[in-house]
Amino acid sequence: MKIEIALILIAVALGAGALVGALLRRKSAESRLANAEQASAQIIEEAKKEADTIRKESLIQAKDAVLEAKSEWEKESRELRREIQAQEKRLLQKEENLDRRTTQVDAKEEEQVKRDKALMQQEERLRGREKDVESLVAEQAARLESISGMSAEEAKSQLMQNMESEARHDAAKRIKQIEDEARESADKKAKEILALAIQRYAGDFVAEKAVSVVPLPNDEMKGRIIGREGRNIRAIEAATGIDLIIDDTPEAVIISGFNPVRREVARIALERLIADGRIHPARIEEVVNKATQEVDEAIREAGEQATFDVGVHGIHPEIIKLIGRLRYRTSYGQNVLQHSLEVAFLCGIMASELGLNVKQAKRAGLLHDIGKAVDHEIEGSHAVIGADLARKYGESPKIVHALAAHHEDEKPETILAVLVQAADALSGARPGARREMLETYVKRLEDLERIGTSFVGVTSCFAIQAGREIRVMVSSEEVSDAQSHVLARDIARKVEDEMTYPGQIKVNVIRETRAVEYAK
Template structure:
């Protein structure tokens, strides 16, 4: 019973505690509710006050905006009134201006009417005068026909013929003047281009001479070269195709042959045999074969180096070999390969000044003398031979024509052909480039003077400028001014046909009239 009582008491105590807690919580809640109501009332009052303040500010701002809009509208109205007033003034001024123009037009219309009347009167007068003039012209025509005995058609024909003759004469004078001016300008421009080319390519030049003598250490070596019963010298000549001349010249053997490459092979082989000391037919064949291989290699390398120096590509290998063969070819003491390189550079310089293809010009200049590499084996001019070779190995028609025409074997028809001619003449004609023996030089001077004296009317003839110019004095009684020009051309033509010379020769024909009297 005690336990149950204790439980009942505990439950009762808990129930009392819960009731008390509920009462306290309700009281606390009522207190908080009262505080919340007070706070809400305060917030409502504050919001009401703020709303009243905002309402007042909005009312004031609205009044300011209304006042500002009213001020702006009044200003716009004033500006509009001013614009309307100014437009009205302009309109009034325009109306006044139009009124003045209308009055002026009325006056002009009246003046035009008066002028038309005067023009009609003048037209009538002109018609009457034309009739009188026609009558006078007819009368004069009849008089002229009666005096001259020619009909109007005949007179017209005569007048046209006379006018045509005068026109032809004037045209001939004008053509001559234009030709002279063009020739002067062309000559000046050509000299400028040539001088520029010479200045830009001022290469050193050493005249070369074909090696035809091989020195020997002693005269005893001649016997070893000849060999027993001449078998060694025959073996050398058979292997190289070159003749060896062993004479009384001390310590020297002369090599003779037209093929420059074979001559170089023979020279190289003989020098190696002399240095080696073993000279017999088997050794000779071995050395000659090795020398031929070395010379072929040198030829190919020289050709490749020349194309590289000039800057042209795509050349056929056979043509490159021909270019390299020119290393052992000379013309009047001038190395032909060096000459070809110089012509190529000069062609390129002049082509750049004229605005044409520089690569093509260099190519033509480098190849222009390739015919000289085989001209001792093939008949014909080296220019024609070179053109045939270039055509065979696929060069363009322009290059082929330039090669064929650089010595007038064909008539030059392109600027490129003329350039190659000019560069070839420049390279061969400049001082120191070529040389010839004294006998050949003296003979050439004598031939020049002989050709000059062979024409009638020549009183004296002199070869000057080291044979590059011939000065011909003619008698003024037997040769006229016009005939002197023909004589100069005839002399130049005969020189071209009968002589061989490097570069060009200038022909000067001089005719003068002297009047002499003595004062006593």
């Protein structure tokens, strides 16, 4: 029983505890609910405030965007208005220009119409004048026919016959002239070929420049030079390449040879053999070798001295030797080395006056005749030979061209080439520079006068100034002033074609008209 009561009490206690716990839980739930409602009300209030703030900011941003869009639109509108105004202004200017052009075109059209009217009136006047002229021509033709007693057709026929006769005569003269020119050209070419062959052969006519005389102490020395059975003289001739002439000339031996260097070697060797007295083949060969060395040294020294005197440097040693060899070469009696030095100095003087390269001009002048040092060994003109040698030994193209052109083997294309030509002519043409035989001199004067008097209208001709000028007197009735210039040129051309001469020849045509009257 007690246990049941206890259990009942425990059950009551547990029920009361559960009730109390439920009440307590309810109160805590109510308090939490109240707190939650309060918190939610606060959150809602804060959300409302934040929403108001966002709405206000959105309104502000929307207003700013509207203002910005409005300002951009206004800016674009202003630019568009400006462009429209500018286009309107350009259109107005174009309209004004078109109006002005239209006005000008209208004015030109009016002027053109006036000109057309004036031209039409002028054409009408010209037609009237042409009719008048035609009538006058017909009247004059009728008068001429009545005066001459011939009709127009007869006059034309007569005129054509006269013209045909003159044409035939002119054609015959032209044919004759062409034949004469062809004959003269052929003769000139033949003479050039013969002269070149004679010059290169150098026969007896150049004996005075191709021999040297060696004096002997006595005539017995001739026998020693000849030697037993002529072995000594054969040895000398074989070693030197020069001919020895031993004749009846007392106490003298003649050395003959065209090569001046070999002739000089033979002269020195023979003089030393005569002075030494020992003459036999072995000794002859030894002395000739020494003489050759001495002459080679003298040639080199002469070339170096020439380059030093002129003041040019850097010349190839082989060219210096060629310059030295010119010491033993002559042309018309003029020493070629001395002539080359003169040409170099003359070129330098003229180049200085013209403001050109003086050293280059002197170099070309000094080298212009180096071909003469070997022209008997190489085929061709000495100018071409010299140019080839200069090219071979490294001279500049200007120098090579000046050498090749100084005798018209090439057409001069530079001032330097013309300077060398002029200096060469000056050095060879100055008085006393070259010797020529009296017969040749007289023949040249006669040829000059013959050429001058061969032209129609020439009354007399005189060669003066030692053949460097001819004065031609012409008839004033047959030759006019204009024709006198043509005649002077024709005479000069004929002299160039038919004659060979140093320097230049002046042709002076003199035409004189005298009017004489007497007062009574």
